[in-house]
Structure formats: structure tokens, C-alpha cells
Amino acid sequence: MSGQFAQDWEPVVIRKKAPTAAARKDEKAVNAARRAGAEIETVKKAAAGSNKAASSSTSLNTRKLDEETENLSHDKVPTELKKAIIQGRTEKKLTQAQLAQLINEKPQIIQEYESGRLYRINR
Numbered sequence: 144m145s146g147q148f149a150q151d152w153e154p155v156v157i158r159k160k161a162p163t164a165a166a167r168k169d170e171k172a173v174n175a176a177r178r179a180g181a182e183i184e185t186v187k188k189a190a191a192g193s194n195k196a197a198s199s200s201t202s203l204n205t206r207k208l209d210e211e212t213e214n215l216s217h218d219k220v221p222t223e224l225k226k227a228i229i230q231g232r233t234e235k236k237l238t239q240a241q242l243a244q245l246i247n248e249k250p251q252i253i254q255e256y257e258s259g260r261l262y263r264i265n266r
Contacts, residue, residue, distance in 0.1 A: 220259045229257050 176183060232242050232253075239257065243250040 220256055222259070225257055225259050228253070 173183060232239070237245070239253040240250040243253045
């Protein structure tokens with residue numbers, strides 16, 4: 144059985160794809176200009192080969208944000224509501240987690256209401 148299977152130890156060479164004819168022609172022209180002593184100017188393209196959008200759309204969005212004057216802060220929970228939630232919960236001897244489970248809400252929401260950080264209106 145050992146004689147049936149032979150291993151092939153020949154090296155495998157993997158090469159990059161050969162440059163296209165147009166690329167070779169451009170490269171030859173640049174090399175010829177260098178040999179002739181001509182000045183070669185190279186230009187780096189800013190977004191070449193990337194998926195980034197043109198910067199004009201970004202600057203428009205930035206300008207809109209700069210011109211925005213509306214106050215975008217959240218309202219706070221009124222003190223009376225915070226106290227009412229805490230008082231009702233403690234009278235029934237419930238924890239924040241138990242109250243949240245009874246009203247099918249996350250415990251974090253109850254905590255945020257009681258601390259005054261959240262004000263949410265369902266419309």
C-alpha cells in the first residue's frame with residue numbers, strides 16, 4: 144500500500160496577473176521620458192480606488208448641521224412624575240425590576256424615569 148501513493152514535490156509558482164497592454168505602454172512611455180531627462184510629474188488622486196463619496200456631499204451636510212439652530216436636547220422627567228412612580232412602587236413594595244416586569248417594560252426604563260433622565264411619550 145505504501146507504493147501506490149506518491150507525493151509530487153514539484154514547486155508551484157504563483158505570479159501576479161501580467162499587466163495589460165495599455166499599462167505596459169504607459170509604463171514604457173514614462174520610462175522613456177525618464178531616460179530622456181524629461182521632468183515627470185506624478186499626481187495622487189484623492190479618492191482613487193475607494194468607495195468614498197465625493198467631498199461635495201459631505202460639505203453640504205456639514206453646512207446644514209452648522210446652520211441648524213434647533214435645540215435637540217431631550218426633555219427631563221417632571222419631578223412630580225418621578226415622585227409619583229417611586230411612591231406608588233414603594234407602597235406596593237415592588238422593586239424597579241418587578242414593576243418593569245408587571246408593565247412589560249425594561250428595568251432600565253423604570254430606573255431612567257425615576258432618576259429623571261428619560262421622558263418618553265407614546266404617540
